[in-house]
Amino acid sequence: MTHLPWDLQLLNTCAALLLLLSFAMLSQRRIVTLVDLLAIQGGLLAVATLLLAWRTGQPHLYLSALLTVALKVAFLPWLLHRLIHRLEVYWDTEPLLNISGTLLAGVVIVVFAFGLAQPITQLANTTMRSAIGIAIAVVLLAFLMMITRRKAMSQVIGFLSMENGLFFGAMSATYGMPMVIELGVALDVLVAVLVLGVFFFQIREQFDSLDLHHLESLKESE
Amino acid sequence: MAIFVSSPLSACIALLAGWVLLGACGLLRPRSIRFAGRALFTVGALIGAALGALSAWSLWTGVTEQIVLPFGLPDLPFHLRLDTLASGFLLLLGTTSAGISLYSAGYFRQGEGAAPGLLCLQYHLFLASMGFVLIADDAYSFMVAWESMAISSYFLVTTQHRLEEIRRAGFLYLLIAHVGAISILLAFGVMQGGSWQFTFEAMRSAHLSPAWAAIAFLLALAGFGAKAGLVPLHIWLPEAHPAAPSPVSALMSGVMLKTAVYGIIRVTFDLLGAPVWWWGLVPLAAGLATAFYGAVFAAVQTDMKRLLAYSSIENMGLVFTGLGLAIVFFGTGMHLAAALALAATLYHSLNHAFMKSLLFLGTGSVLHATGERNLGRLGGLIHRMPWVAWLSLVGALAIAGLPPLNGFVSEWLLLQSFLFADQIPHAFVSMLIPMGAALVALAAALAGYVMVKFFGVIFLGQPRESALSRAHDCGRLERLGLTWLALGCVALGLAPVQVLAALNRVTATLTGASLAHQTAHWWLLAPVPTREVSYGPLVFLTASALVVALTVTIVRLVYHRRVRHGPAWDCGFGRLTARMQDTAEGFGQPIRNLFQSFFRIERELPTPFDRAPRYRIAITDRIWRSLYEPLGGIVQRLADAAAVLQQGRIAAYLLYSFVTLVVLLALALVL
Incomplete structure (x- = not known):
């Protein structure tokens, strides 16, 4: 095995931790903890970005690291915590698929993602190309989490986690997206969470619950 | 400037x-x-x-x-x-x-x-x-x-x-x-x-390639035909026109339908460039069918705007007939005949724009004055609304194809171009196309019948409802608009040579054959010199005006001298009432009987013992039943099948996205 420089090793560690965190989120039913995990994921992402910025010397990556910290470590978790307390949803109910089943499905997805990343890895010429598979896996795992949860809050967290995965993927494949797109995506996420926050209150007002299966009654009747 | x-x-x-x-x-x-x-x-x-x-x-x-x-x-x-x-x-x-x-x-x-x-x-x-x-x-x-x-x-x-x-x-x-x-x-x-x-x-x-060109032409024909109201894509017309406010109906019928004519001419003669002769048979057949269909249905309508909508269908049929002829002639190398047919097409489009707008606006005034669209509740309005009545009469005469107004000119040109069909070098086609001329003549005659009904039932006779006595004529701006359109009808009818010379600029660039220099006299329309046919509207107008004036003078001077005034023989009944007039249904009845197989008729007849006898008849389009309802059923069934996907559960929707994503990614991996 070739000897990697320490910063690259650190980067790969970050990537591995990201994946681990995704699994942790997949298995976690306490919503407060989910938000904390999301914040940690954001923090890891920021560290990875900083490392990459230092390594490649690209100034815009510093900026996006800063943005990540501000948005994903500080602001969004704070907002979500506030929502949780005001809405008093601390626990998600039993997921649609039980935890162990979900985790097994997650493993299959990770294998699929790594297989998928193989050709992309060969095309990319960045130092972090091995992390592309992890990024795809994070996106798909977040998707899986959104599918299996009942509470709207967990789905928002899944959505944010998915965005983390996309961000990480862009970073490892091409050293980050152009600044404009990055800013745009950050803004989108912010607006989405705010809009969803409003939605939560509306849903609860309508159904006295945040459980999404109530929305099934909106289906066009036969 | x-x-x-x-x-x-x-x-x-x-x-x-x-x-x-x-x-x-x-x-x-x-x-x-x-x-x-x-x-x-x-x-x-x-x-x-x-x-x-x-x-x-x-x-x-x-x-x-x-x-x-x-x-x-x-x-x-x-x-x-x-x-x-x-x-x-x-x-x-x-x-x-x-x-x-x-x-x-x-x-x-x-x-x-x-x-x-x-x-x-x-x-x-x-x-x-x-x-x-x-x-x-x-x-x-x-x-x-x-x-x-x-x-x-x-x-x-x-x-x-x-x-x-x-x-x-x-x-x-x-x-x-x-x-x-x-x-x-x-x-x-x-x-x-x-x-x-x-x-x-x-x-x-x-x-x-010839096959692709034909496909392009047929697609364009279907697309523009839907806008123009070709059978069987005409069903929106009789629904949309009565629904819209009258000026909008006028604009849609008068102008918007013509954009479809423009589109198909643009595609066929300009973009595709060299149409093959047999393409023309499709718009020719569709146009003839549409003209006939529209005329027959217009004859049995009892809603005045619906009647005009069917009349629009008929006229668009005539326009497409001309277009089909032009393509056939052009494809067989008869460029002069093609130019004539195309000129007839354009002329009729222009005419129809004026006369149909005029009539639709006339119905708008009637609607405002009486609040009634049903012919069965109108009548005698010529006394209350003389401006609208007389100006509508111009439009009605024009659309009925009477000289010296404009409708006659374009229909005459169309029939003239039919007479070239014997020179088509394809045996059966050259025999069958002249039969189309007979159908055009039938449609034109039916249009005349329809207009007699339209004008007669609305404006002549006695009011069928007492509320009609409160009807008032239209305002000044409305009169101005109606007069403008009526003048257009008259001008297009009286100056066909000049109009044709202008239209020739269009047809000459499209077909390469010119009609203009052959119109030697400014007052005599003779579009093709080799045929000894001509039409002089001014001559006709002068002659008919002379005849009318002479008749009036003779009657006044000679006959009226010997008039005795006395009570009319009243067949034994007391007084003529509005209910004794011919109704719209009654007037259309012969046509309904003749062409019974085209309609789907639901009729409720009263028995002799009914205390309050009611007669009800509903005439609907067979095409709606036989084509659109089954089609709608198929669409509904497909939609129902697709509705299985609608679970109402967010998890299911997310799963769809997830599966789509995974499949696409896997495809990317495989390919």
Whole structure:
């Protein structure tokens, strides 16, 4: 095995931790903890970005690291915590698929993602190309989490986690997206969470619950 | 004025933009009928007149001018082009809309559906988009203009959207419009011929294989036919026209249907370039069927606007018949005959724009004065509304095809061009096509019958309801608009030589054969010198005026001297009442019996013992039952099958996205 420089090793560690965190989120039913995990994921992402910025010397990556910290470590978790307390949803109910089943499905997805990343890895010429598979896996795992949860809050967290995965993927494949797109995506996420926050209150007002299966009654009747 | 001369196209764009701007002005004071209704519509009429003058001038000088606008869709600037064909149709748009806008200025009132300012916006956007359809020079701008036309007119149709049946009519209209638009889009897709350039310039130079060219033509025919109301795509017309306010019906029937004629001529003679003769058989057959169908159905209608809608179908049938003939002649190398048939097509389009707008506006005034569309409750209005009645009479005579008015000229030209069919070098075709002439003659005769019914039942006789005695004539602006259109009918009828000379600019560029220099006398229409047929409307007018004057004089001087006044023999009954008049149903009854197999008739007859006898008859289209309902059923079943996907559970929806994503990713991996 070739000897990697320490910063690259650190980067790969970050990537591995990201994946681990995704699994942790997949298995976690306490919503407060989910938000904390999301914040940690954001923090890891920021560290990875900083490392990459230092390594490649690209100034815009510093900026996006800063943005990540501000948005994903500080602001969004704070907002979500506030929502949780005001809405008093601390626990998600039993997921649609039980935890162990979900985790097994997650493993299959990770294998699929790594297989998928193989050709992309060969095309990319960045130092972090091995992390592309992890990024795809994070996106798909977040998707899986959104599918299996009942509470709207967990789905928002899944959505944010998915965005983390996309961000990480862009970073490892091409050293980050152009600044404009990055800013745009950050803004989108912010607006989405705010809009969803409003939605939560509306849903609860309508159904006295945040459980999404109530929305099934909106289906066009036969 | 300088721009007028140096660049008619930019002047034209400026005028169309003026319409758009005018529409936007309507939003400044949307509730004010004086501002949005009276003032803005009058300005719109002036713009229309200016557009008419401009396009008449550009038609006469025969300019061809192109402009690429610096904006448009992203990376696809709009190409615009003004040539003789576009000028000819812009002339139609400008002059007709001037009359309709003038009338509308006096027509729209407070509290009828949408706010006047909103109507003003939709109306002028509709006008402007029709203009842009005519000058578009690439598929993108054409489709953008075409769709804006459909959507703005949809909103105009559903002005009174609170009524269920009007929403339904609007939906049907939008549906057929979109089916047509898809077909046109596909036609453009075929015509780019692998170059992936969607400018009309590229389509002109594209070389299509005969099969693909035919497919493009048929797609375009289906698409434009849907807009024009060719059978069996005509069903939206009799629904949408009664639903829309009368000026909008006039605009749709008079002008919008003609954009479809423009489109098919543009595609066939300009973009595809060399039509094959057998293509023409399709529009010829469809046109004949449509003309006949429309005429027969118009004869049995009892709603005056629905009657006019079916009459529009009939006239569009005649137009497409002419077009089909032109293609057949052109494809077999008979260019002069093709020019004649095409001129008849264009002439009839122009005529129909004037006469049908006039009649629709007339029904608008009747509707305002009486609140009644049902012929069974009208009658005797000529005493209350003399202006509307006499001006409508001009339109009715014109559309019935009586000389010296304009309808006669174009139908005469059409029948003349049928007489060339014996020279077609294909045995059966040359025999069968003249039979089409018989069908055209039948349709024209039925149109006359329909107009007798239309005019007679509404305006003549005695009022069938007591409320009709409170009817009042239309206002000054409305009279002005009606007079403008009626004058147009008269002028187009009395100056056929000059009109044909102008239309010849269009047909000469499209077919390569010229009719103009053969019209030697300014008063005698003889389009083809080798045939010794001619028509002099002024001669006819003078002669008939002389005969009438002579008759009147003789009757007055000789006969009236010996008149005795006494009680009329009244067959034994007391007094003639309004209920003894022939009704619309009664008048149409012979036609209904003759062509029974075309209709689906539901009839409720009273028994002799009924205390309150009621007679009810509903005549509906067979095509609706046999084609559209099964089609709708299939769509419904497919939709139901697809509705299985609608679980109402977010998890399921997310799963769909997830599976799609995974499958696509896996595909990317495999491929």
